[in-house]
Amino acid sequence: MERFVQVLVDGIATGSIYAAVALALVLIFRSTGIVNFAQGEMAMFSTFVAWGLYEAGVPLGFAVLSTLVLSFLAGMAIERTLIRHFEGGEVLTLVIVTLGLFILLNGLAGWIWGFENRAFPSLFPDDAVDVVGVRLSVESLGIVAVLLGVVGLLFLLFQRTKIGLAMRAAALNPESSALVGVRVGTMLMLGWGLAAALGALAGVLVAPRLFLDVNLMGSVLIYAFAAAALGGFDSALGAVVGGWVIGVSENLAGTYVDFIGADLKILVPLGIIFVVLLVRPAGLFGTREVARA
Amino acid sequence: MTSPRVRISVICALAALAVAIPFLFGPYRVGQFTLVLVYAVAVLGLNLLVGYNGQISLGHGAFFALGAYSAALLIEKANVPHLLAVPAAGAVCFVAGYLFGIPALRLRGLYLALVTLGLAIAFPQLIKRFDGLTDGTQGLTVAQPVAPSWLGLADDQFLYLLVLAFAALMFLGAWNLVRGQLGRAITAVRDAEIPAATLGVDLGATKTRVFAVSAAYAGVGGALYVFAIGFVAPEAFTLTLSFAFLAAIVVGGLATISGAVFGALFIEFVPVYASDVNDALTGVIYGGVLIAFMWLLPEGAAGLLHRVRGLMARHRDRREWASEEKDLTPEGGAA
Numbered sequence: 001m002e003r004f005v006q007v008l009v010d011g012i013a014t015g016s017i018y019a020a021v022a023l024a025l026v027l028i029f030r031s032t033g034i035v036n037f038a039q040g041e042m043a044m045f046s047t048f049v050a051w052g053l054y055e056a057g058v059p060l061g062f063a064v065l066s067t068l069v070l071s072f073l074a075g076m077a078i079e080r081t082l083i084r085h086f087e088g089g090e091v092l093t094l095v096i097v098t099l100g101l102f103i104l105l106n107g108l109a110g111w112i113w114g115f116e117n118r119a120f121p122s123l124f125p126d127d128a129v130d131v132v133g134v135r136l137s138v139e140s141l142g143i144v145a146v147l148l149g150v151v152g153l154l155f156l157l158f159q160r161t162k163i164g165l166a167m168r169a170a171a172l173n174p175e176s177s178a179l180v181g182v183r184v185g186t187m188l189m190l191g192w193g194l195a196a197a198l199g200a201l202a203g204v205l206v207a208p209r210l211f212l213d214v215n216l217m218g219s220v221l222i223y224a225f226a227a228a229a230l231g232g233f234d235s236a237l238g239a240v241v242g243g244w245v246i247g248v249s250e251n252l253a254g255t256y257v258d259f260i261g262a263d264l265k266i267l268v269p270l271g272i273i274f275v276v277l278l279v280r281p282a283g284l285f286g287t288r289e290v291a292r293a
Numbered sequence: 294m295t296s297p298r299v300r301i302s303v304i305c306a307l308a309a310l311a312v313a314i315p316f317l318f319g320p321y322r323v324g325q326f327t328l329v330l331v332y333a334v335a336v337l338g339l340n341l342l343v344g345y346n347g348q349i350s351l352g353h354g355a356f357f358a359l360g361a362y363s364a365a366l367l368i369e370k371a372n373v374p375h376l377l378a379v380p381a382a383g384a385v386c387f388v389a390g391y392l393f394g395i396p397a398l399r400l401r402g403l404y405l406a407l408v409t410l411g412l413a414i415a416f417p418q419l420i421k422r423f424d425g426l427t428d429g430t431q432g433l434t435v436a437q438p439v440a441p442s443w444l445g446l447a448d449d450q451f452l453y454l455l456v457l458a459f460a461a462l463m464f465l466g467a468w469n470l471v472r473g474q475l476g477r478a479i480t481a482v483r484d485a486e487i488p489a490a491t492l493g494v495d496l497g498a499t500k501t502r503v504f505a506v507s508a509a510y511a512g513v514g515g516a517l518y519v520f521a522i523g524f525v526a527p528e529a530f531t532l533t534l535s536f537a538f539l540a541a542i543v544v545g546g547l548a549t550i551s552g553a554v555f556g557a558l559f560i561e562f563v564p565v566y567a568s569d570v571n572d573a574l575t576g577v578i579y580g581g582v583l584i585a586f587m588w589l590l591p592e593g594a595a596g597l598l599h600r601v602r603g604l605m606a607r608h609r610d611r612r613e614w615a616s617e618e619k620d621l622t623p624e625g626g627a628a
Contacts, residue, residue, distance in 0.1 A: 035403045037410075085588060091402035093587055095349055096543060100583030103536055107576025115572065218532070222414060225407050264422055270411040277400050277408065 005134045007251050013140035014209075015247020016147035020202035021217075021224035022231065022239035023154070024195035029233045031171040031191035032079075032087055034094050038101035039199050040221030042078075045105050046071040046200030047207050047216060048113050051120055060121055064204050068197045075196025076189040083192065084185070109214045120207035143205050150201065151240060154194075167191060219266060223250065226269030230276050232286020241284065246272060311457060315450035324521070325561055327453045330460040331517045333557035336541040337467050337550065338510020343539075344548035345471055346503045347483030349402060352409030354535030355416035356508040358527075360386045360515025362420065362427060365435045365525045375438045375520065379459060382516035383509040390508025394501040413535040417527040432526025435519050456517050463513060468550050470506070479503055480548070511538075533576075537564075540579045543586050546593025555594040 021039060028036045036042075046067050053063035078101070086097050124142040128135045158164035169177040170187035178184050206220055227246045231238020246269055254265045282288045315323045339353045360382040367373040367381055393412070400408060421429045440451030470476050478499050481489035490496050519525060537560040544559045545552025559582075567574035590597060 035407075037406075082584065092343065092347060092349055093591070095351075095403065095406050096539065096583055097587050099351070099536065099539065100580045100587070102580070103540075103576050103583065104580025107573045107578075107580055110573030110576060111571055218414070222411055225411075229404070229407065264415075264418055266411075266415050266418055270408070270415055273407060273411060274396065277404050278396050281400070281404065 002134050006136065007255050008248060009134075009136050009140050009144075011248035011251035012244055013143040013247070014251065015227075015244040016144050017202050017206045017243075018220065018223040018227045018246055019147055019240045019243025020150065020198050020205070021220060022227035022243050023151075023236060024198040024202070025224060025228045026231075026233060026236055026239045027191050027195040027198070029228075031167065031188050032083065034083065034087075034098065035225075035233065036195070037095065037098040037221075038105060039195065040217030040224070041102045041105040041109075042071070042075065042196050043199030043203035043220075044214060044217040045109050046074075046196070047120065047203030047212060048109055050200070050204050051118060051207070051212055052113075054121065060123065064123065064201075067204065068200050071200035072193040072197040076193040078196070079189045079192035080185075084188075087188070106214055113214070115214060117211035117213050120204070120212040122208035123204065139208070146201070146205065147240070150198065151236075154236065163187075163190070222266065223247070223269045226273045228283075229273045230283055232283025234287055235283065235285035238283055238285035308461075312454070315446075315453040320447065320449040323449045323453050325565070327449070327456050327521045328518075329554070329557045329561045330453070330456045331514055331521050331557075332538075332541065332560055333514075333553045334460050334463045334517060335511045335514030336538055336545065336556045336560075337463065337553035338507045338514065339538050340542045340545070340547065340549070340553055340556075341467060341470070341479075341510065342503055342507035343542055344546075344552075345476070345483065346479045346500065346507075348500065348504065349406040350409040350504075350507070351406055351535055351539065352412035352416075353507070353511045353538050354530050354532065355409075355412045356386050356390060356511035357515040357518070357534065357538075358416055358420065358525075358530035359389055360512025361519050361525045361530070362433075362515075363512065364516035364519045365433045366426065368435050368519070369433060378519075379513055379516045383513040386512025386515070387505045387509035389512075391501055391505035393508070394504030410532075410535075413532050417530055420527040420530070427527075430527060432524055432528075434524050437523040438520055452520060456520060459513065459517055463510060464550065464553075467510070471550070475499070475502070536579060540583055542593075543583055544593055546595035546597075546599075547591070549593065549595035549599075551598075552593050552595035 021043065024039050024043075025036060028034055028039070049070060050063050050067035053066060054060055058066070082097070082101070086094055122139055124139040127138045129138060129141070130136075131141075156164075158168060166177070166182045167187045167190060169180075169182050170184040171191070174184045177187075202220070202224075203217065207216060210216060223246050224243070227242035228239055229242070230245060231240070231242030249272070250265055250268045253268050276283060314326050318326070335353065335357050338356075339350060342348050342350055342353075363382040363385040364378040367378045368375060373381065420427050424430075427433065437448070438452060438455055440446045440448050444451060446454070471479070478489070478494045481492070481494055482496055482499050486496060522529075541556025541560045542552065543556075545554070545556030563578055564575040567578055586593060592600070
């Protein structure tokens with residue numbers, strides 16, 4: 001039983017990381033209608049920057065904070081210089097462009113930092129605490145707390161501030177928003193910046209659990225996709241719930257289903273994506289898409 | 294646009310060049326060109342799907358791998374002759390593509406991209422998991438076709454020509470396909486689904502068929518890959534391969550037949566030269582090229598040729614119109 005709870009909590013912790021990436025995907029999808037295949041690699045790149053700062057002697061907390069800020073700026077720059085050109089284009093074009101960014105960032109990171117594994121320090125002490133008789137790692141609990149904090153902040157931003165309102169307006173109806181004075185372009189840049197920062201956060205959270213290398217986020221991205229698909233690509237709540245469901249089911253399946261083991265864990269999110277898209281393409285919390293010819 | 298006679302002579306010249314290659318280069322280069330043909334078949338298949346039908350697959354590396362492993366297992370474990378292994382691998386992938394296509398094609402655009410991306414990631418893991426059959430990470434060594442002595446060809450030359458023959462068949466098939474009724478249905482589905490359906494095109498059937506055919510092309514490519522390399526291992530079929538195929542169709546030109554050759558040349562030779570500079574350079578180039586082509590030249594290399602030819606033809610036509618207009622000016626009715 002104790003093991004079951006540990007697996008469960010660990011799953012929620014991993015799921016929180018997926019949820020963070022899924023939230024980033026949702027942010028961009030809602031504002032620009034693009035599924036950003038490069039999200040994971042942007043996060044990987046950011047994590048390397050954080051690692052570089054840390055190796056250069058910057059204290060870990062400060063290195064992570066400055067990485068978040070840098071990622072925010074870089075995300076805005078990517079939107080403004082690259083994505084803006086393709087916005088509103090065909091799905092195929094957008095997929096190819098963000099995939100191109102994926103491959104490009106992966107290559108650049110390999111060029112700059114090489115292909116070796118590196119250990120990334122955890123933000124949390126390597127310790128465990130007793131919670132109602134079950135030993136749980138501080139790291140797992142910390143990750144969940146960080147995610148909840150981020151979700152809270154995003155909620156405040158979008159529901160309680162003028163910028164958040166403008167961002168929602170720009171996503172919902174760019175033309176009308178522009179007419180009432182919302183700077184739509186800036187709002188889209190903000191959306192990409194926030195997504196990049198969220199991704200970076202997910203990267204520095206996940207890196208200590210795996211090893212930091214250029215393929216750090218490859219599988220995380222698939223899990224995040226599964227989370228976003230499950231929750232609905234345009235639902236922030238869905239991304240969080242989806243992330244948790246995916247994280248928990250992945251961990252349970254990997255631990256208790258022999259055939260799956262560590263090798264085939266990746267089939268779990270794939271199966272989930274497949275089933276969700278067939279049964280309920282809009283996801284659990286998403287809005288059903290209505291197309292007109 | 295160009296007259297049939299010019300077209301036929303250009304095709305004949307290219308065919309002669311393709312046949313001449315093994316006699317012009319050393320074994321190492323010939324091996325590379327053999328791989329170009331192998332990739333060209335798979336890239337062509339992907340282009341049928343993405344370029345002509347407008348569906349996205351990021352997972353064709355998986356079908357390529359399935360074809361390669363089918364051929365390898367048939368040859369090594371079931372003693373099937375090499376020549377039979379190719380259509381068999383194609384058939385296996387056709388069926389797999391069809392089965393995968395039935396549920397997947399209800400998904401549009403992005404979602405199909407997601408599912409196929411997952412397929413590309415999961416497939417090498419599956420190969421490793423079924424190591425009883427596939428020998429897992431160790432890989433399988435497969436006997437390559439050997440030149441019959443009466444031909445008087447070296448093995449690498451024979452191999453190249455054999456692969457060329459298969460590739461030529463596949464290209465001819467694709468060329469016929471896109472010009473026929475199914476071909477028109479395929480592009481109609483891409484350009485306007487609902488009007489196509491109104492005109493009696495069965496959307497689901499068309500899409501699944503294209504997916505199956507496209508997978509079969511990748512499978513044949515995979516089988517030919519086994520001929521060319523003589524070895525299969527999961528590491529050869531990672532996500533990078535699927536991305537390379539995608540880069541190839543974008544570089545070659547979406548919805549072109551000849552583009553597959555440009556694309557295949559690109560993905561065979563760029564990594565060879567790029568890795569001299571840095572192992573990561575290939576990725577940087579692929580990524581950069583995908584973005585740059587979508588920005589500047591969405592119609593790819595074949596499209597560029599087409600555009601140049603079009604400009605030349607327009608120039609010629611304008612001169613002809615100019616002389617015709619002179620004759621017509623008295624009536625003032627130049628159309």
